[in-house]
Amino acid sequence: MSAERASAEDERSYVETARRENRAAVEALGVPAFAYRFERSHTSAEALALYDDAMGEEGPEVVVAGRLVSWRPKGKVAFGHLEDTAGQIQIYIKRDDLPLAWPLVNLLDLDDYIGVTGRVFRTRAGEITIRTSAVALLAKSLRPLPRGKTVTDPEGRTQVFGGLTDPEVRFRQRYADLAVHPEVRDIFRLRARTVGYIRRFLDDRQFLEVETPVLQPLYGGAAARPFVTHHNALDTRLYLRIADELYLKRLLVGGFERVYEIGHDFRNEGMDRTHNPEFTMLELYQAYADYEDMMRLTEELLSGLVQHCTGGHALERGGVTLDFTPPFARVDFVEGIRARSALDVRSASDPEMRDALRRTGSEAADLGTLSGGKLQDEVFKQFLEPHLLQPTFVLDYPKPLSPLAREHRSDPSLTERFELFVGGRELVNAFSELNDPDEQRRRFEEQVRQRAAGDDEAHAFDADYIRALEYGMPPTGGLGMGIDRLIMTLAGQESIREVILFPAMRPES
């Protein structure tokens, strides 16, 4: 529906017209369509829990409030369900119980917010219900929610006929999606619990939560294209951050030994089922730790989190049982690829890697122009990544892929870096942080060469970051975890948009 149509009085749908007539009729009774406040005594769940069958028809009196989500007027009596934050409860309204309010009752619409006073009892049909003695209109609904018909069969299974299913409408009008889908609200409750758990986990381990700039004069910490903006007063170009990394490590130079940030990163890339232009990232840095410590911390955090969510260490996802019992499986980046492709990415030439990719049908569009680190990454994606269903650490990435990671202590062609894969998706990226300013300078210089050669995702040279490292940064382990993807895994969702309240959309025309 277009905005013009929604705002044009004469083109309003007949359904909305009927609701506006009801509003006028309610106001004609002297009842405001929108109340200022309401005092309830119980939530729906609390009211249900109060009732005991020994009470018969004389259960305790409760005052509840919520949205009218079903409405079955039946002559001189009416039934409906109120939905609030805790669930639903049935209400029963009998004309003879509230003759003065009956005209108002007849003007109620589905989706109105109302408050109801009455005693709890159990109907003949067996449902615990409020026998209404007073009704208050709290907010009129002038636009019907796109709700389907929910049918519950004798075994208690529910099936919805119709309803809001169009993804475009669901995400554009997330308020309507949330209003008619309690299970969607549950995903975001799970999300909040998860993030809360992570904060407690880190706080308990003496990590300090910090906030670093979102608007940055120079972006870095990942390979991605940024969003660009402009500061008027400074008349200068600024970038929305693509990662927190370089600022957080500056804080270790400053003397904080354990820091973390949970915030939004912004990457100006395509959108699909696992990418939203802005997304939530956890990054943490721990002094005197290396990537082995980060693996242990990852195992503790995720196994504890899965336990917190499910009571066990397993997640059932798409017919696969994901087992988060530590320790997680480990596979060597180089050895893992060699086992499946006979390629040693440390020594293989670019043409050899391209050949191997072509033979297995890689469809990378610019295979011919990829080189070095980018080719190694492509080989990994082609040969190893699809096999990583169970939680698996992939360790020791080649140096060209990891300009901020420290050289491996036993192989100078590699870095001490790992990524954790779950269900074929990357969830965590971590390394022993490079803290030698001279080596970091050389890595940046190499990035600048790649940028000059056409890689527009290569790092810029960050001289201030080098200056910070020159003051001295302790040995440090660092870790980044994509929170949205974590929630996807925990909630069993295949699209990132299901776990972001307002996912990015093309503007409505």
Added chain:
RNA sequence: GGGGGCGUAGCUCAGCCGGUAGAGCAAGGGACUUUUAAUCCCUAGGUCGUGGGUUCGAGUCCCACCGCCCUCACCA
């Protein structure tokens, strides 16, 4: 950005070989004082995404555009 698919009532969807628009739910009127997919009777509701074209005639065929979905590319 490439490829494929879709767009019909408030919602979910039918609509055949091109012949002038249909259902369920929601809505309006009526009956019904323990219903729960309430039931029963009646009624209304559509510029078929937009703009062109072909045709005596287009929801249907063709072209373009807009939007969404899937997929590939980029990426976490």
